[in-house]
Amino acid sequence: MDPAPALYTIRIHGHLGATVLSAFPALVPRHLGADTVLTGLLDRSALYGVLAEVEALGLDLVEISQLTPQPKSPESGDSGPP
């Protein structure tokens, strides 16, 4: 298991309001259609903490993905949150 934190995006159905977003202080939200995408640098245990929070709040999880940095231009940062 990779111990280093990685950039994750977590896509949840619906627009999260200020109350629910306060459960994810380490993540940056943005709306994508009818969904909310949360992005942030998480290690494994932080990731599972986020997933537990998603479960506890009854949120509708659509997708989780890890953003792999582009090997050619590691500093370009074009895959990060806006």
Place this chain on the structure above:
Amino acid sequence: MDRAATGLIDRGDLLAALDRAAARTVTTISAQAGSGKTSLLRAWAGRPGQPHRVAVVQVRRDELDAQQFWLALLGAVRHAPGTISGADLPAATPEFDGPAMTDRVLSELADQSGRVMVVIDDLHELNSPEALAELTRLLTTLPGDVHAVLATRRDLRLRLQQLRLAGELAEIRAADLCFTERETRELLEASGIALSEAGLALLHQRTEGWAAGLRLAVISLADHPDPERFVAEFSGSDRTVSEYLIAEMLERQPEEVQQLLLRTSLLDRVSAELADLLTGRPGSERILLALEDANAFVTSLDPERTWFRYHPLFADLLRLELRRALPAEVPGLHRRAAEWFVQHGQAADAIRHTQAAGDWPGAARLLADYSFSLTLDGQTPTIQALLRAFPPGAGADNPELALVHAAVDLVQGRLDQAAAHLTVAATYAETAPPDRQRRLRVAVASLQLSLARRRGHFAGVTEQTKFLASPVTGQSAEDIALGSDLRAIALMNLGAVEAWSMSLPDAERHLREGAVLAREIGRPYLEVACLAQLGFASKVRPFATTRRHCREAIALADRYGWGADPVVAPALVTLAGNLVLTGEFDECERWLQRTERALQTDIGPDIRLLVHIVRGLLQAGRGRHHEALEGFSAAEHLRSQLEGSHSLASQVTGWMLATQARLGMPGEARSCLAALDDERASSGEIGNARAVICLAEGSPAAALAAVQDVLDGTAPVIGNVTVVEAHLLAGLAHRDLGDQRSANQATERALALAEPDRLVLPFVTTGSGELLEALPRHETAHAALLTDILDVVHGSSLAAKDEPPTAQPEALSPTELRVLRYLPTNLSRPEIARELSISVNTVNTHVRNIYAKLQARDRSSAVQRARELRLLSAAATR
């Protein structure tokens, strides 16, 4: 309450699905938060005509403590409607044995008649791997008429493949729980909400039939001026269903209700009193009752409706909203809650809220102060969880916590770590503020004493104990309560140490004092501990006294459900050891097995040593000398691990050497003998062993010399057993020397010494059967005992004497009892008359009366009945 008022509808299809599933052994209901799992289970369990007896347990939030879970489950099984069980729920103990508890639950389930359904709700909250493993075992070995339903937010790692393959596992999943459109309509109608077909379809589509969403919508819709508009706005919103609906619902509540919900959301359980405290105004009771009646995610936990719990999803969202809307108030709310919990003696909650308030030093102080009481309440996992919650650095390094770590280490037998933590705690105590210094010192001393006892390091602890045993002159009630806890622990440890070092009168006094104190302060666990040690401490008293003490301790332990816990092991093993001495081998075996069960979670060498000794004696009594040697050797090995000199050391070594000699290894026994120090070599027990070796070597004269100091009372001995043994060895030596007359005298002397306690074992282990056979019956005043001993020598186990007789016969007079004791012998009535110096006619009258009172037809049935009633022992005539 009728169903319309609660807004619940009869979900007939779903209930029928659960009915079908429940025909299998195990049913799991896996679905996300707010899917209506709990509501479904409630409706199903409470349905009229429910054929199962339903035992419901709801797992507490983030339950780490296996013991709390199992106690709750056992409680649910015992209190399921229609269950007849007078048994109290066992109290938690510091030494929890998971497998034994599972067995207990299984056996109680098997004892229930009719169909039983065990319902475990919120199982995803159970975070104890041990508890989950044992639960798997429970589920895969459920008795025939018992079924289980498990409700969980996510699939669990219970290994139920076996059940699945056997077709005994049913699953209900989120899709099955969703409200259909028809059910959505019924729900709205039942709540008195009128909505168009289009509006209804929109609502159903937007919530996707999710139960919590629909229920939240119903609360907002109930008094909404324009339900159609509400639904239209809701379906037009992109926000998540729960957040949207909770915001809507909160907004529609009066200000005071909003304040109450937000400010109490940080509690796991809410009472009106606590809610008044946190909102700063009265009237919370009315609000909480109204919220429950409106089915607004508030449920009462007791029939009196004093404690309430919020739906977990609802509570989580409220808590987020509290932190967002009133962040500055959160620490203060936690502090106020913590104060309330301190005042109400709920230490764990108090510490949790103090931590949440960010007051780490305060939390450390509380945890140090309550670590004793939490340990005694069997909450070690809770202490560990609280310890983990301290942040690295300033919080976790607080020196107060060293004491807590030491207490946990001791319970779990990590003695070296405990010692290290105690050193830190002791150093800190010397620099602590004066008001805490005394308390910390007392706590450190108490733990040091426990550590010394567990290490068998008996020397030099008494001074510490005297400091402890003096009453604490504390100012506050907590000081006094802590002082009493510590004093009771100190008395228990002191008494135990004294018992091990053979200061038996002091031991008995301190243990009795400790037991009385423990009872006064409501610490049954400590009371059992003191009484169990008292059983051991009274081991050289008349056997009737020893047994009474042991049985009292065991009975009290049984009452609290600790009958197979390490705490009662000293009484169990002492009783077993006592029974082996009187030849009641089967009964001894039973108690010994129970001791071994009780010690599954305790590896302390002190107590295991006793188990090996008794095991060795039992094997020796049954003539299995090889196995006996194994037992004594194991005991000898453990003894050498203890720091101090063990009180039973000479007995263990003596029996080991004697057994070696009897197995034809006198040479090995001799070399062990040569290695002993002078003190032990001069003990009576080693003298006896030397005699056995000499007899095995064919030197009866040397054997006689070896026991001489025991016979004339100059050698120190542990109790009467050693003396009886010595007389028998002398008898054997006389016989080997051809002096039958002296052999008979020695045998008769041994019988006389053995009579008060009905000692049997020494006759068997020394191989004195022939001595007894050779003893003319008219030369002994102990014919009944002699007969019993010969029975054992010939391979039987004596029936237990001290179990209560089944039916009490009319009491026999003392003279009748004296006559009765001659009936098992082959003496004729004139011979009995001569023995007792009475006339034959008197004997005949007595015998007639004995037959009548025992309802016996002849001599052999009278003897049989007298044995059953335990009337043949000399003790019974006193």
